[in-house]
Amino acid sequence: MEFLTASFQVIFEKIFDYTIGAVGRQIRYPIDYKKNVDNLRKKVKELENARDSVQCRVEVATRNVEKIEDNVLMWLTDVEEITAKVGKFFEDEGQAKMKCCNGPCPNLKARHQLSRRAYKLGLDVKEINDGGMFSTIGYREPIQGIGTTIPTKGYVDFDSRKPIFEGVMEALKDENIRAIGVCGMGGTGKTMLVGKVARQAMEENLFEEVVTIVVSQTPNLKEIQKDIAKELGLKFKDEETDLEKTHLLHGRLNQGKKILIIVDDIWKKLDLEAVGISFENDKQGCKILMTSRSRDVLDDMDAKKIFLVVVLSDDEATYLFRKIVGDIVVTSDFQSIAVEVIKECGGLPIAITVVGHALKSKKVLNVWKNALRQLKTANPVDAKDKEVYNCIKLSYKFLTEEGKKLFLFCSIFPEDEEITIAFLWRLLVGLDFLEDVNTVEDVRNSVYTLVEELKASCLLLEGKKSGTVKMHDVVRDVAIYIADKDKDMLTIRRPDDLKNSSNPRIFEDSILIGPFGIKSSQLPERLECPRVKLIALSRKGASIQIPNPFFEGMKNLKVLVVIDFRVPKLPSLTSFHDNLQALHLIRCKLEDIAMIGELKNLKVLNLAGSNIRQLPKEIEQLTDLKLLDLTECYHLKVIAPNVLSNLKKLEELYMKRSFDEWETEEQGMERSNARISDLYHLCNLTTLQIKIPNVKILSKFLFLENLERYEIVIGNDWYWDGESEYEPEILRKLKLCLDRSSQLEVGIKKILKSCECLYLGKMEGVDCIPDEDFPKLKYLNITRNAEIQYIISRTGVQHVAFPLLESISLNHMIKLEKICHGQLAEGSFGNLRKLQVFLCDSLRFMFSSSVVGYFSKLQEIGIRGCMGMSAIVAKESEEEIEINDITTNTMEFPQLRCISIGNLPSLMGFYSGVDSHLLFNEKVR
Template sequence: MAEFLLSKLAESAVSHTVQRISDLLIHEASSLRSVREDVVLLQNELRSLQGFVKDADSKQEHDQRLRELVHQVKDVASEAEDVIDTHILKVTSSYIKAFHNKRIRPQVNSLRSRIHSIINTSMQIYGFKSVIEEGNSSMVELQRYFRRSSPNDDDGDNDDVMVSLKGSINALTAELTKEEDRLCIVSVVGMGGLGKTTLAKKVYNGVKPHFDCSAWVFISQKYVVRDVLIDISTQLDSPNEDMNFEIIKSGWEIVNALTEHELIDLLRHKLKEKRFLVVLDDIWTIVAWDFLKRAFPKGKKGSKVLFTTRNREVATYGDPWSSPIEPPFLTLEESWELLRRKAFPRDIVGERCCPPEYENLGKEMAKKCGGLPLAVVVLGGLLKAKNSLDQWKKVLQDVNSHVNKLQSRQQYEGVNEILLLSYHDLPYNLKPCFLYLGNFPEDYEIPKRKLVRLWIGEGFISTSTRADIKQTLGEAAEGYLEELVDRCMVMVDRSDRTGKKTCCMHDLMRDVCTLKAKEETFAQIIQQHESNKSIDISAASSLQVGSSSHSRRLVIHPGCDLHCNTQQTCTFFGKHVKNASWMEQVHANLRTLLCLGGSLSLSALNSSNFRMLRVLELCVAGGSKIPRGVGNLIHLRYLCINSSSKTAINLPSSLGNLRNLQTLDLGRCNLAGPVRMISRMIHLRRLILPHVSDEKWNFDWSDVGIDELKDIETLKRIPASVLIRYDALNKLTNLRKLQIYFDGNNIHDDIIRVLRSPIVESGCLRSLCMRMPSNHVFPSLESLSSCHSLTRIGLIGKISEGMHSIISITVTKLTLLDSQLEQDPMPVLEKLPNLRFLFVGRNAYVGSRMDCSADGFPRLEFLGLYD
């Protein structure tokens, strides 16, 4: 499957480069003025290459002959970025611009020649025509064939797999037998291997007598509408005992001769007067349902279509009025029970015998399956053939490799192969976003906001080009994450009272992620070695033609000693190398350095090998100084500085040179000194400032022209006086999220200015958090009730009025602290139709009793009551 993956990532690489060049032509116009024509021509050539790769990808899935092609495509796209970024860097830091202009032209012409070569000759060299003809015999097609489901498949002891599905069986049975006067679409949703088809099969066979007719068809990613329609039609005409072979054969010939439109009319005619049940097993896309739904009339009362799908969006689109059923993961006890049943056959009296000495080993292996039924079944089938305790111990040593192997029998198909289907189905723009999750350590809580900012910094996100949609990069990035969640590949949960959301993956889905990331040398990971005395530097020892030993991303996990002069025994591609340091993995084209833990010797950042960085996160040790050299990293889009101590850090004035910076995250450090250089970061979109106590800042806000940040979308922990001083409330019209502290002597007037400002009244603001000093009271907040664009509100400070005149019905998240409300807020809050998150704490209510009605809070997911 590697070639199919490569073609997708090649398309992603080219698309990313085209977008990057477009941005540079706008934001670096002066640096590129003399070579603009050359760069535009290169951009157009890359667009042609983008279309070529997309066309090739749509016509085949994989072939050995594509390996070299897709590497050439990725290489030329990456080199195009390097050439232009290097030119901008040198022109910016040099007075002899003409010299650099002469150097870039031959480089651009060389790249264009290579692109022409790929486009003009690869069709002949790689013979795509024959690839199309031969593609049906690919491994992926064989997998799809063997995965085809039928309600009559013999799964062995089907009751074994039902070990945890009793609740889901009852819920699904109730939905399918409910008689509503409309065509209902019922969905079973979940990640691959969760037991969706097994659940549907069990219920389907149980409820068939309730319907006049029924059919079960397997859809999958590669479906042919005509074949699906014929399959449904022939199942509805189940032959009876009186029909001879000639009649059956004649019926088949008639159906096969019909056009697609005639087949749809035939099905509608057959179903319109019947109560029917049709199962569409493994449906992946909305497009598939749009094609097929034309064949389904309303039917008799109680007619149903049942989906099994990995995509919640498909389920919701099919029937917005029906709630999908999601089978739960197995508990450890359920996993062990299922594994025991699969590993040990029934004895003579019909019971399974499990020797006690096997139980602890079995439970340990069951735990590693992460509650995924498919993984437990695969493992049980393997253990069934192991007859000794020593053999079980050998399996335990590397459970994952055994579970992921592709077995010879259909029901024991490798878990990775099942989960990889979800990965291959991703559109090209989501693939790098998914792979990025593999950069983080196992069990690491990945903040959702941080993740989307990193995606933006990497250049993975593009906004909608539709004229009727005005979308920020942040909103587009959140849409990308929601799509991964809808596809059951990523899970999002809230971790604390602030409502901060964190992302995680099922352990086996993470295995797929890291496997593919390694195959693509997506990032090189430096992590603490098991001995705790050395570090591992892990990446793919790839056999792919043209692959490089160096990735453009370097990620440092917690626990590593990373000072420049540290020489340790490291592991490079599986080989131990003495006296090696993490700096050996730094190279001139490095784009990302993520230090997720431990402190970094900042003097390393003066190295010219960091000049091309776009994403930088680092942890500053106590007493360290941020070197002026950071200001030379003019390509930076994302900068996050964390501090491991309370010692204050001064920002160098050279930081103002970071004119391409989009995210500056200083939320976890203590600042001192002037911060006026921030106003020179004219393309800044997200500014996260440190927490302050008692509204006292250690850093100097003077001469910070905050109004210059015209693109700013997120401002966190900004003093109101700074916004008002520079009339920023009238100028920063792109603001979507504002967290503001009120200070000074005119707090009452300042709040009124904020609430009546264009950034609030324009309807663009989505999130507003206001914090008052402890000795002040909020004036009237009635204007908030008419701000229907606000979905998240935080109020920290005393509120003198009731809640009924404050909160808009559109709010989804509400935090109240220090409000000192005397009137019970619940009768008002419980009526908010969209409220999902509510935190009431720290003397927000000073009464003695709160009452909620049984029908209140219809959509609440999180409730926090504190102090």
Template sequence: MAELAEPVVSFIIERLSNLCIEEGKHLHGASDQAEQLQSELKLMQGLLRDADAKQRDDAVIREWISQSKDLAYEAEDLIETFAFKVGSRRGGGLVNVLKRYTCIFKECYMRHRVGVDIQGLNTRVSNLTSCFRDYGIRTIVEKEGPSSRQLQWIRRIYSHVEEEDFVGLERNVEVLVPKVVSEDGTSHYRVVSICGMGGLGKTTIARKVYNHPNVRRHFDRFAWFCISQQWQTKEILQGILVNLIPEKKDEIVKSWSADELVRQLYHIQQNKRCLIVLDDIWSFDAWECIKYAFPTREKGSKILVTTRNKDVVVRMDAFHHEPRLLSFDESWELFQKKALGERYNHEGPITGELAQISKKILDGCGGLPLAIILCARMLRTAKEDEWLKVLQSLPKTKSRWMYGGPQGLDYLWSAYCALPLRLKACFLYLGNFPNNSRIQVEKLCQLWIAEGLISAEDRASEETMMDVAAKYFSELVVRSLVTLEEDEVSDLRLMSGHVHDLIRDLCISVGAEVEFFEIMEREGTSYYQRQMRSEAQRCAIYFNRYYNVSDVFPSYNLRSLLCLNSERSGQGSRWPRGLFNFKKLRLLRVLDFDRVSFQDGKLPEGVGELVHLRYLSFRGCYLEHLPSYIGNFLYLQTLDLRVQKDCIMTISNVIWKLKRLRHLYFPLAFQTSDHHGMLKLDSLKELEILEGLDTSVCKAEDLIKLTNLRILAATAEGNLKDLELIIRCIGINSSHLKRTSLDIKKFDCYSEERLSLIKRLFSCPVLDTLQIEGRIGKTSEIGTISGRFTEIVLNGSELDQDPMPTLENLPNLRILVLEVEACLGKKLRCSDTGFPELRSLKLSKLYNLEEWEVGKGALQKLSTLEVSMCRRMKKLPEGLQSIITLRKLKISMMPQQFLGRLRMKNGTGGEDRHKINSKCSIEFGNDDPWLESTNSASQQNNSFDGRITESQASSSSHSPNLIGSFACIPETERERDVYLQ
């Protein structure tokens, strides 16, 4: 528990120091006691570092550590509450001055009272410190400065995800593929199962089978859904159907009843050969609830199941396959690849004394792939002369968490114990999130900061706390405790991660033992947890797991409340009337409403009392009005207003009061409460992230005063004054801007002045994303383009020449969109080796385009291609067949000749099918009016036989995706930003 208490105490020491500086002149007589309290807490912090090594078998020490954490929180509450009350009485204007004089005697009494309370805390902290010392706990003082910290920071190279080392599992794929495609006459099995213990590689094997070329050719449609321990029947059916018919996603999620879902799923399997993967089934009950949606007669569809429970598949009458543990040779090969990384290919295998140490470590892994990877990663972050210490630190006996577990899994506990002190609390925090969910890295970092788990001591010169948090996260990635999901963006914080279910189990088990956090969710199919069982100060409520949450009561001592909805739950859940009164949760520092719809557009009662909040998020919610009392949240660091994209939020002009705000996200559409006013932002001097700024609602001139920006995303209507101000802001912050995005609306270049501004924007050395709506005219007017651009969107540009020669040499360009007559020519040509980093390309409404040519070696990293409404385009280019990275092809509203070359006929591809690799899914917009009007009568009679497939599991051959139902997960930065609104 010291690993949890020490970061808390450290953070509160920093907070007390800042508060005493900010409020020192108002503390007066209490300032000496406050300084003494800081000193006592610093002494306790040093003792906690030694207590961490001695606590596990000593209940007395564990109790004292718990008390130290509670005392630190109590100190923060005391000083901060007083500071808030004093601060709320200060302000300009005659009325506030009169109020100050009227309340002066009351304030003097408050100051005296807080001094007495602080002195009492000093005594209690001093007594506890004496107990530690008397018990033999010694003070360990770390040297200050980031260079002496325990964390081994890695270089920031997040533009790729390490390819999975598929060692020793190939034979499983060879056995399973024939069973799935029924090539060996075993067609009577409609279910093929992979069964075995956690960490054996079942999901990895299933993914390899799912993406196998023979499998991709054999089936028409594909679905992947992860069920896990907590499930709901309707959620499973929706998830599978969203995969199989993504073009009907809205109907599936919003309209179809459970009966309709069963009928539709049954029908599509009757008419198409479908492969459906049900990953991680824990109980036979889950299968019992959905089995009637699967035809019993052989229609060519198959179900591939992964499970730890043999009884599940025995009762399914399935072909059963159980992967074996790795042999020693296979284990040794996997271990070396993970421990050495790229060095394995260049320097060869491990030899000498290091090999002997490694093999002793490997003996304890028992051939379990997950344990091997975790142990190897522990060594990868250690110096060679420290490998023996790693061996000696591994457990000789089973931990309490692993008691009775299989050999090898105990090393998960070792991986946790080997974490530096600062990282342990951050790692356990991952257990808050639902199993198999995508954890957004940027959000996670902000939560860590708000919780006080990130130390300013680890911050180097010019770094922000977000930079430090990103380094913490990257260390967890290096140790294989978190897996990155995305490979479409270069910025780590735009990526998502997931945690293996066994590792999450460890987080939850340890977190519960030390009362670090608690999860409230439905257990099984009937029992609902209504009250917290522990005194934990963090709680995550999984709203979508309850049919009725109106009687759920979290503990009143909470400092963090996450109201979460599964990614599979569509638009989320409605907030029940009178759920609980937030007035009783006044100590909250973190409040996250995740995809919650608020009735009558009002927030729950008592939210306005949460003046200690550091983090407040309404991301994905439906909230039409942001109340003015938000301006009272003076300690707020993160405010996320990215509500649903169909929700127009009205925002009171109070955000300027939040002077400690660091991260601000505006909605896609918003307005001020007087509908014509402009939001003030000029006082937000600490702001580091500003996204969604719209110059039609916010004062553009305020940007000039925001000199600490690291991330800026702005939308500007096409007037020169606002654009000039934005360019000035970018220039002021140019030395530290890390990501800059500008969306320009209605900007026709009808003058030299406007053309000059466009040239300046394209050549801007610190602009990453540029979206322009409006006529440019001559391609030559674009001029020199900065090599920093990662995304360019041209809408209605009416360029007279092919822009590809100008754009294809940009070294960092990942997303390119040409739409609505962006170019007027008949031909586009991507030269050999052009667009070396492009991941996503969209060509839409290019009405004159007839031919597109792709040279050899061009677009070699392209993963998503969308072509729509290019009415004169006849075919896809031959050069696409050399792009093996392509995973998603979207075709909509294209002419009949184009479609005919891609359509399936009698199980074989059209003339252009050979241009698309077998792992790429093709999505036809077969509900488009244009398509209906151009298709022949035969197509109207359902002879349209294109493969409409979607699979998050096939989005990357080396990045596992275990997130379940969302087949249309955005694969690009731009798509994701829109999707997550």
């Protein structure tokens, strides 16, 4: 009984406390009215700040092609819903206050209800805000390999290829066959055929995932393992051992999914099982499809079915050649020569393609005869590849002299390497590679022109990423042979050759050396290369140092490239410091770099990705410097005063994700850091990447007027976005966030005229985009702007608005009422493809019916979270047609492919003039 009594007493006390507490709150609601309302305002402000921060991270993730996490999207939706409820509360509160003012005393009942609502809303707001701490915002979705890795452009379905194609397809469907091989000599089109097989297999749903890897002559099993894991969406951790990674990959491949792994260009037997590339259950449908020049290799790899790709028949070769060159091959004058040229190509698709592109624009018979003579007399690399060598050598001879030099230069890059064109021309700036070319801008333009020449000759291929190219491995072999034979350059095929070469004179005669991917054991103490002009060292594996005397035998060195090395102190550069014109220390761990100031003739200094904290004052001695790259120098906080202003010949300055600690002009005479005004002295500046977080340090900015390309971030609310490596083959991009319209100084107003990509944030006192014609603007993004009512407002004289604009994104613009206000001139928005609007509650419609015709090229529309939007298109006058009359004035969106909408509670239909619950109706085509 005592126990029951004690228990009852505890329960009774809790009930009593709860009851008294609840009653107490009811009593205090009118008393705590102001406290609860103020607390709600505070909580909402905190939530809005958190929302803006998350939304900014969402924008960055979206631009980086990441899929946003579902919990993040749900949270943002919750925020918008609670914000709408709070807005309704303050609207009701305002009305209640007005009513109270009419009487002699406050309305206690209204105060009680409002206070109670404020208290509970405050709890809800706090709960949502507490749930907004996200460690990750988005994630990259796995990319299927066949869409990017295997080239199939130009593939022709020849009769000789059909049985092979069909045979491989049958083998892929045969559950008793795990490994399949395709072999043939270089240039027969094995890779293209396998690419077509992979695409067909995916279309028939034979596999759930397809992964492609290219092996090449010097395979690296760890890299192969990493590449396969990446395409499968499997992430390795740095701390995981090789054995753990092998088990992880093995487990990923044996989860029951049907997976096709394509292993292209195998030169010798690979132990794929050692890195986890194996299947426990052959019956689950997983396959390995391999290509090689050697049938023996495929046998060693346990291929159960092997298909041989042979050369084309005479008819097939003739068809392919004629397809490239045109009907000139059947004219009486050229026909006999064409037959012999095709014969010399030996039925190899790559040879026919290369020669065809070399001759297709040549209409003089003597040129064709000379080409045939060269094909017959050229020296082969080896007997079996004679036709390939002869054909590529012929195409090489048709190049301009500068085209030939660039073709050979590209072979110093590793096999299957994607060559970034921007990196390519940077290397050439320091080599005096081009005649009568003096500026960095001219070098860039010339290299891009030459790359197009090589691509047109099929000697360079498009890379997977924009702005990259690559060499077919067969073409590269020929380029290396030509370069070695002419003793113009030496390409290090294997890093061990640096230390173990049996013929030291090879190095002594070399002009260009590219030993990429070296290890510490492969680096000699000293390399005797008295004629060398360029050497490129990239580290592979553990961090290593360069021996101090390594460069002493390179007195004529002009370009030095060091990638991923640890360089506590720069090795002795005295032997060539008067000749060196370009120094690239990329992603290096650097400490003392003051001695760079001794390199008086330096034109290019690239410290991208390095860990430097201060740019030393000695750099100001580099008065011939034309390009300075400090991209992703995250730790760089100090640039000595006047260093930048002394670099009077500087043409290009890159500081993305780097230094932004600019001093203000008001900080006194004693200076410890760089100022924006230092850039005013750089009258040759044409390219600039820079962030200016403090708007107050903006001056007239007149130095911006001469820029050819730029990415300028003004204001602290912006993040850098996009890829970082050699990005500015860039758009002219400006991110702008100002406190008031008066800060649109003359320099910024002028640069807007050339801007191609514009981001606008907070701009107080501006109700529409500044009255500029924006003749070159392609991308417009406006976010978190609380002032702008119209994107464009036209009255009086009409101008063409945004003639080149391709994409608009509008986000968090609470006062935006219309995209277009007033009449538009013909041609306005004439190129717009994509329009996205998010969280613009005052926007009632996207278009008025009178301007729909200006948006005829729209392909994609996205609308989310616009609470006031009732229609996509708004009817403007009673003279418009009615629902039953569809013969005139019909709205057309002929190129529209996608409409994505969400959280539009007021949406009634596509067109406001129609009383319909349907999104579309017959007025919209």
